[in-house]
Amino acid sequence: MVGRTHGVHAEPITFGLKVLVWYEELGRAQERLSRARAGIAVGKLSGAVGTHAHLSPDLEEEVLGSLGLAPDAVTTQVVQRDRHAELLQAIALLGASLEKIALEIRHLQRTEVLEVEEPFREGQKGSSSMPHKRNPVNCERICGLARVLRANAHAALENVALWHERDISHSSVERVIVPDSFLAADFMVTQLREVLEGLNVYPERMRSNLEMTRGLIYSQRVLLALVQAGRTREDAYALVQRHAMAAWRSQPDLATRLLADPEVSRVLTKEKLLACFDPTHFTRHVNRIFERVLGEPVAAGR
Amino acid sequence: MVGRTHGVHAEPITFGLKVLVWYEELGRAQERLSRARAGIAVGKLSGAVGTHAHLSPDLEEEVLGSLGLAPDAVTTQVVQRDRHAELLQAIALLGASLEKIALEIRHLQRTEVLEVEEPFREGQKGSSSMPHKRNPVNCERICGLARVLRANAHAALENVALWHERDISHSSVERVIVPDSFLAADFMVTQLREVLEGLNVYPERMRSNLEMTRGLIYSQRVLLALVQAGRTREDAYALVQRHAMAAWRSQPDLATRLLADPEVSRVLTKEKLLACFDPTHFTRHVNRIFERVLGEPVAAGR
């Protein structure tokens, strides 16, 4: 399929590579959550100001141990709120990664692109008024909730600086943001899993979009071939750009234009030039990238 | 051109209508900025704790008057920071509206849509490596800076609750956020004006995108026609949806499918049905909307 930068066709990629980026990023999200979870798995029974004035540290260890929590080594009246903030931050960053995937699906589902679609149940209504509609509403919802998660993480940061051995200003905040962030994140993960499991993928649209610009996306390889053939980079850039800009919106296509240009044909054979327009050249290292991420060779069928 | 909801083709609109939404919204932004400016055009010379202990209120009025500022009626050591927060909020909200316009242009410039393009100077490089690229970088930059503006407005809100007759925690914040927000907003406005003044608009692409779904976007009007002809809304919806879903990705188009369906032809003549597929019906009230906003009739040429 075509890779896009700035929303504009760039160079060929594979859909698998796109998904691999998500996979790797979600792995980092998982690690952050695990660490934040470990960081919050502490408790305290150290009294009103953290001194164990009325209950001994030994009792604290016993009680917390029975709850599967470690005693927080030193506390005030409460466990310090940087631990909670780290957790809310990890959830917010997970949310941003989920948003990124959901946003990508929304982009790929736009009518003009239509390379993937959210699952759409038989009998589902995409719109109450327009019967033709199939909207990526789950992915839109995920994008929206990511905003709530980062707002909550912001509030959690304001909860860290409590007065002295504790003030209770954090409590009213936490009653809102902690359950809301957990519920929203859980919902987002569940929804996105459903979207991904039932995702409709349209390879034929990927192919036709890849060819939509009639070869423009191979401009860099032509540029490099010209440089290799002895042109300065600047000259070669100007030359390819001139033909590319002309080809953007009128016939003929880039390859035809280049073949007709003596400045090109002088240094590149037709064969060499046309070889630049081969998408498989661009994706020849993709299996290697999969190996880097997954730690093992990828089966040929990929 | 086609109107899009959820990124999916919905019903016909005009490009002018889209721009009118921007125009109206920026009017609101301007009002908010004017109000915030008036709200901040105060000063104080009321001393260390706001009592005028060492300089009289009369002197304050004289000095501030010479600066074109009104005396703030009551102050502490400083003018209260809700005034500054309102200003930063107004700037951030302006930024969000600029972001909306810039985001729209980015969407309309994607290769598959390509209905408008940011101005692109002769000789400009869209990408250092891919000579074919023309990227909406100005609009992307505007979208980015809107994030900075809202972050700054958030910090401004935290500056409101100072201690007693003043603590100076707000000062280090304001040294960063006030100039940054003014500079960024000014830059964004200037950039967007340049983008809009030199915007390339491609009506032929608007038309071809409008026709891309071969009539699907008229589904609501068919639905309403069927209802008017006596079908229940539910039945009509199911019927149109069935044909629409089939037409999404295979021939023939929606109109042809409907014409071939006896359930349709029994209640709608061919003429009546095909009349549903007329884009000008959808935009017949657009001039009226312009009048609502601009307060005067719009010339026929619009």
Place this chain on the structure above:
Amino acid sequence: MVGRTHGVHAEPITFGLKVLVWYEELGRAQERLSRARAGIAVGKLSGAVGTHAHLSPDLEEEVLGSLGLAPDAVTTQVVQRDRHAELLQAIALLGASLEKIALEIRHLQRTEVLEVEEPFREGQKGSSSMPHKRNPVNCERICGLARVLRANAHAALENVALWHERDISHSSVERVIVPDSFLAADFMVTQLREVLEGLNVYPERMRSNLEMTRGLIYSQRVLLALVQAGRTREDAYALVQRHAMAAWRSQPDLATRLLADPEVSRVLTKEKLLACFDPTHFTRHVNRIFERVLGEPVAAGR
């Protein structure tokens, strides 16, 4: 009472002046809310993409009129979200002003200051474990919820830039932030009103705190008297600072030290010097400030 800057005693003020600052600021909050309410009191019945394709503008006016709403002059599928963002911003800024007042009460209730206290019901428990406690928990709660309000306003700003004629990403956000912000703001206003109506004010503590530094807070007036008597500002500052620093933590007090210094007695009579230590001089313009804010003279009893 003593005015404080940076948490450190500065110069005398009155408690009324402090409250007047709140009064004036809440007036601004009220205006912002009114404006935001007017800005959101619009509706739309303009169809799937804002064109009135299936319902006329006339019908829209009739229906919305019956709801007490004005038609939004131009819309997409929805009313533009800058209107909602302005509302959430106004609520967040109200919250910051409520936070400021609540924060001040918390400061004034600290054990060492104890000039005011939140109402405390007979039989109420300030702490489950420490029977002597009376904590400003309502004010702490207000401070916390202000964090939630500003986080929500931030999310509202991210809702402005929707795709084309609408995407639905804003909806999941609004379902959380709109009711939460209204509920929290309403609660905060109600709570703060109760706190203020039942506020315990301790004038005798205000007086003893005013005298706590044994005259240091009059240092500026001494400085100005020395300057008026012919000393350079720099000399006078150094002289007063030297004595003030010595008086901070050991006997005798500032006035006694100054009287014993020939550099002072040479230019200021004892009478003139002691006149500098009169708190009523510092608050002599306070009634004038009340008149500026309230628009009418203040009764002598103030």
Place this chain on the structure above:
Amino acid sequence: MVGRTHGVHAEPITFGLKVLVWYEELGRAQERLSRARAGIAVGKLSGAVGTHAHLSPDLEEEVLGSLGLAPDAVTTQVVQRDRHAELLQAIALLGASLEKIALEIRHLQRTEVLEVEEPFREGQKGSSSMPHKRNPVNCERICGLARVLRANAHAALENVALWHERDISHSSVERVIVPDSFLAADFMVTQLREVLEGLNVYPERMRSNLEMTRGLIYSQRVLLALVQAGRTREDAYALVQRHAMAAWRSQPDLATRLLADPEVSRVLTKEKLLACFDPTHFTRHVNRIFERVLGEPVAAGR
């Protein structure tokens, strides 16, 4: 010294315990920064869309290795922005912890408390107009900049969801927030270190503040002694609260009141009662807490 919750005197602690909380929390901040640094120590030379189309993965490894960076296993045109967001989050959370310490110092420096003071250079001016002032301006500045850091982390989260193989909206944001967050955090750390290294600590004020409530802070221990002596918790609470409330603002002190109450003397000897008012009982486990944190016994001199 006295421990305070809700700004109100609670029970005795030691200043060392307070600092130990900071020490432990900053250790967590350091770990988060180390992890975020490791997470960002990757690079990429994988081309315009992450495929290594024009440069091999081998070359990437060589070049990045020479820079001390690992190749990011899979990328788009850029390293994914969740890595940058994690870094900005870690900096913002460090900032919140620094803010907490700075806020504490500001509280302890207020005139009525005055248990510690920021270093104040000979000849420094605390205020241009009030020669007696010594303000915690460095700590106030640290509190302010923490707001900037969390605002920047919020913006960084909005940078994660880029379009397809990259859009450049993140770039304008990062040019602002990355240097600003690094510079501000560095400044805050440096300033706070200076403040802590030169901190003036006033043990005599700590002692006098501890005694300010004439024994109220021992109310919990009395309560527990009464319960141990056979009173129900509810009765004992009501009894102690009644005397405590009376003692808050008038003579005699809590102990005297309790001794005179037959309900108390019936179950507690004078000796047992007075033993409750011993601050060293409250801090007897503090060395144990130091051992938990530092991993070794604390010298007796502590």
